[in-house]
Amino acid sequence: MLNINKNIFYWNILTKKEKIHVLSRPHINSNKNIKELVFKIIDNVKKHGDLALHSYNLEFDNFKCKSFYISRKKIDNSSNLVSKKFKDAISIALSNINNFHSKQILSDLIVETYPGVYCKHIYRPIQSVGLYVPKGNHPLVSTALMLSIPAKLAGCHNITLCSPPPISNEILYIAKILKIYTVLQLGGAHSIAALALGTETVKFVDKIFGPGNIFVTEAKLQVSQCSLTSIDMPAGPSEMLVIADDLSNPAFIASDLLSQAEHSQNSQVILLCTKNFIVKNVIKEIQKQLLLIPNKNIILHSLKNSRFIVVNSLKECFKISNLYSPEHLILHIKNSKNFLKYINNAGSVFLGKWTPGAAGDYITGANHVLPTYGYANSYSSLRVSDFQKIITVQKMTKIALQSLSKSIATLSLMEGMNAHNQSIVTRIKFL
Structure with a gap:
């Protein structure tokens, strides 16, 4: 069993250099080799178009197809190939996500700045958007929902959903119910290149959304610099920071940390609290709950990046949290709502012991596409306005x-x- 007791730190005895090290993210191997490889992929797609895409589909996904596009007939037929249980769960998630995001739609703004001078904002959808849904070992249906719903609410006319082949019936079912009939069976850096540059059959888009692995992330960064296509936000591995008080439930905290740790080997989880016994109890619970999880290899690896930090006060916990700028921030503390005033940097906040991070990933209605790797200090969670542009109008x-x-x-x-x-x-x- 993994020994994570060595990851316990006492904040107030650390040097400044040690504190920086403790709050450092896992090193991501976006080294020169990966940058060069992604550059070659993008350049190859630019020069050879569809031929390059077919070659990469075969090389990376062992997939061969005549057309990159899924037929409408296959998309429509997906509803016959998924379970009622899945449809019911998707129905609830869709309703909640739609309910929250529909309230984000802004009305046109008009201000008379000086007698006879009028300035106005009008909102227009981005005409064409690409939604990248990563695959991993299982179809990420939640990401398909989180990207598609705000794109539809924003009024985007041309929406391309792109995912590594073969695309599951569950993903196709989401495309069907949201009336997205342009679905590309492409993954990885070459799919991002196709969306940004276009090929003989793939139409380029104005903006690309969605998370992905290091190759996808690097490709998004590179195409945003060499084409007219923009991207939603920089992305890194998923992360969670938990702040706990003396009354918190160690089993709940452990389950939240474990759920976040299973995202990827480079995920990071951090616990901040004021008492050593809280840390000890949470670690015991982690060891206990690990026995109940069948596929724990990813978790065991990412837990090496974990941090358990003991500080003097809750206020100090929030100072450290703001310094770290976590993607997910869970407050396992009494009257947690009262502490919102101390939060400056976070992607999404979960209040109290009955609000697990997993609920936000799927069904609360808030978007789970969030800034990671410290970008929560300047970026926000994905929202309807990300799929729109604001045009100013003036009249005198x-x-x-x-x-x-x-x-x-x-x-x-x-x-x-x-x-x-x-x-x-x-x-x-x-x-």
């Missing part, structure tokens, strides 16, 4: 232009913009 009456003309002249001439000033003078003379 002639009286307003006359009133502001001298100020415009002063500022434009100060910047040496004589033609700017002339555009005002021409109108004033006309008046």
